[in-house]
Amino acid sequence: MAEKSFKYIILGGGVSAGYAAKEFASQGVKPGELAVISKEAVAPYERPALSKGYLFPEGAARLPGFHCCVGSGGEKLLPESYKQKGIELILSTEIVKADLAAKSLVSAAGDVFKYETLIIATGSTVLRLTDFGVKGADSKNILYLREIDDADKVVEAIKAKKGGKAVVVGGGYIGLELSAALRINNFDVTMVFPEPWCMPRLFTADIAAFYETYYTNKGVKIIKGTVASGFTAHPNGEVNEVQLKDGRSLEADIVIVGVGAKPLTALFKGQVEEDKGGIKTDAFFKTSVPDVYAVGDVATFPLKMYGDMRRVEHVDHSRKSAEQAVKAIKAAEGGGAVEEYDYLPFFYSRSFDLSWQFYGDNVGDSVLFGDSNPSNPKPRFGAYWVKDGKVVGAFMEGGSGDENKALAKVAKARPVAESLDDLTKQGISFAAKV
Ligand code: FAD
Numbered sequence: 321m322a323e324k325s326f327k328y329i330i331l332g333g334g335v336s337a338g339y340a341a342k343e344f345a346s347q348g349v350k351p352g353e354l355a356v357i358s359k360e361a362v363a364p365y366e367r368p369a370l371s372k373g374y375l376f377p378e379g380a381a382r383l384p385g386f387h388c389c390v391g392s393g394g395e396k397l398l399p400e401s402y403k404q405k406g407i408e409l410i411l412s413t414e415i416v417k418a419d420l421a422a423k424s425l426v427s428a429a430g431d432v433f434k435y436e437t438l439i440i441a442t443g444s445t446v447l448r449l450t451d452f453g454v455k456g457a458d459s460k461n462i463l464y465l466r467e468i469d470d471a472d473k474v475v476e477a478i479k480a481k482k483g484g485k486a487v488v489v490g491g492g493y494i495g496l497e498l499s500a501a502l503r504i505n506n507f508d509v510t511m512v513f514p515e516p517w518c519m520p521r522l523f524t525a526d527i528a529a530f531y532e533t534y535y536t537n538k539g540v541k542i543i544k545g546t547v548a549s550g551f552t553a554h555p556n557g558e559v560n561e562v563q564l565k566d567g568r569s570l571e572a573d574i575v576i577v578g579v580g581a582k583p584l585t586a587l588f589k590g591q592v593e594e595d596k597g598g599i600k601t602d603a604f605f606k607t608s609v610p611d612v613y614a615v616g617d618v619a620t621f622p623l624k625m626y627g628d629m630r631r632v633e634h635v636d637h638s639r640k641s642a643e644q645a646v647k648a649i650k651a652a653e654g655g656g657a658v659e660e661y662d663y664l665p666f667f668y669s670r671s672f673d674l675s676w677q678f679y680g681d682n683v684g685d686s687v688l689f690g691d692s693n694p695s696n697p698k699p700r701f702g703a704y705w706v707k708d709g710k711v712v713g714a715f716m717e718g719g720s721g722d723e724n725k726a727l728a729k730v731a732k733a734r735p736v737a738e739s740l741d742d743l744t745k746q747g748i749s750f751a752a753k754v
Contacts, residue, residue: 325434326355326408328649331415331425332441333358335367335635336616336642338388338397340439341407343646345397351406357425357433359414360467363399366391368635370471371494372670375478375501383468392639418587420609439645440588440599440607440614444581444633449489449548456551459559462575465494474498477574478505484573486510487562489548491518493669494578496531499540500671502576510541510570512548512562522667522678524686527703527715531674534694538672543568551575581633583618595620598631603660604648605641613649615641624662625732626681636666664732674699677724680713680731681705687740689747692717702727704743704750710734711743714751726751 328344330337337356341364344354356364366386373381390396402409415433417426425433446464449457461477464470486502488495491513502509511518517528532542546566554560562570583598593600593608598620605613605621616638620631640663647658668677684707692701698718705713712734714727730751737743743750 321430321432323432323434324355327353327435328355328437328439329425329433329435330354330356330439330441331418332356332443332616333360333362333364333409333411334441334443334616335364335388335391335638336439336441336443338364338366338642339392339394339639340441340615340642340646341402341405342389342394342397343643344650345405345407347646347650349406352408353406355408355410355433356402357410357413357415357427359412360469361412362468363397363402363409363411364388365468366635367466370468371465371497371501374471375474375498375505377505380475389639391635415587418591420588420591420612423611435611437611437649438613439605439642439649440612440618441616441638441642442584442587442618443638444583444617446577447580447582449577449579454548454550456553456559459551459553460557461559461573462551462577464577465498466581474574474576478502478507481507481573483507485571486574486576487512487548487570487572488576488578489513489562490578490580491515491542491544492521492578492580493519494576496535497669497671498576498578499535500538502574503535503538503540504672507574509539510543511535512543512546512564512570514545514547516544518542522682522715524682524688524703526686526688526692530692530694530699530701530717534672534674534699537694543570548575548577581617583631583633585618595629596631600629604658605645605661606648613645615645621661621663623665624660625664630665632663632665634665634667637663664728666728674717676715676717677719677727678713678715679728680734681707682713682715683707684712685740686713687744689744690716702748704730704737706737706740706743709736711737711750716748719748723748723752726754730754 369386414428415425486507488499488511549565550563552561599614601621623630690701700718702716
């Protein structure tokens, strides 16, 4: 059992960790000052690739192609880059105990890591059907997707069950992206989710109607308003059937479950203030414990624009929060300060030939604009959300680079909208004028 001390430790090896390391490197760290500790076996990478390019039947994305920070056009930190920059990358190392008062972390192997400043970047873990006691949920080929090891299992199952039947449980990001990926791999795909439409946390019924019809046209079957209530398996343990709560059953060679995630905060329970299920931070991602910061999916931070505390599970925030925390740490060391984090929420997704972006807040009334006919070869439509007479959120499928920039501008500026009808008529040109 070894003991090592660092000035800074980043706990976690995901997106936030990669962007925090890049920021430390660009501000300058001395060799041996900074360690990144991750339970994954690979250096930080752009996680969204796992549900997209990683699953392509041909020309699939593979590491080192998507290590951080290529996702935002930044420098790619290869495993050897960390060493070159004097950063210790400690992989395949799970921290099982954290003592924030003693400033020490203990790994599963019993190694002790001491720090002066800690950045918690542990991200989220998937919710599992076994956690809810669903019968047969531990059968083989019932798969989840969070880390690269999970993605490798999906790739293996796709190869082993070529052209078979897949059931996707969940109608959110993972459900939609994985249904598309499996369909592209020639699987017979059925999606099952309990809500009245897909992506209900963001999409309105109108937006969802476009995606559901588009997916149906691509051959994906969609079953709404029910859940998977049990699974049966072949004698070899591999899943062969999904039972639905409404009494139906579906044959399945592979089941992918995407029913949500929870932030990994358990190590710090009782040691740090929490809010809305995450670790509470200020606008510099400082927690209630001195010298401890939390970034990415685990942080509940002040969202300045809206004057409330939020936790955001999206890649853009994980990158920007990590950079903000490191900038704040380095500025404080020099006796200075940085501006408060002023985040504009931004989410995106890609599947089949589709690509959408959303900026702002999806609250209030909403209106659709453009051509949302799913049969058109190049659908291009959008939506605005209007609250208290102001446009607060903007969405677009198939937008160009300039149009997406206009969405961001309108969501940030929150201009007054004359009427919902006017927004529908003006469409993207309303945002372009802001
Ligand atoms: P993560 O990237 O999850 O990193 C956490 C890291 O901490 C992991 O390496 C983990 O192994 C490590 N860790 C956790 N606990 C320990 C421990 N005890 N000891 C050691 N290491 C530990 N967002 C979008 O906006 N658009 C998308 O299209 C999109 N696609 C996605 C696709 C997939 C498949 C997934 C899973 C997420 C996607 N997201 C997307 C969300 C986005 O990837 C996350 O919000 C982002 O990765 C969060 O970054 P993070 O650093 O907080 O956590």
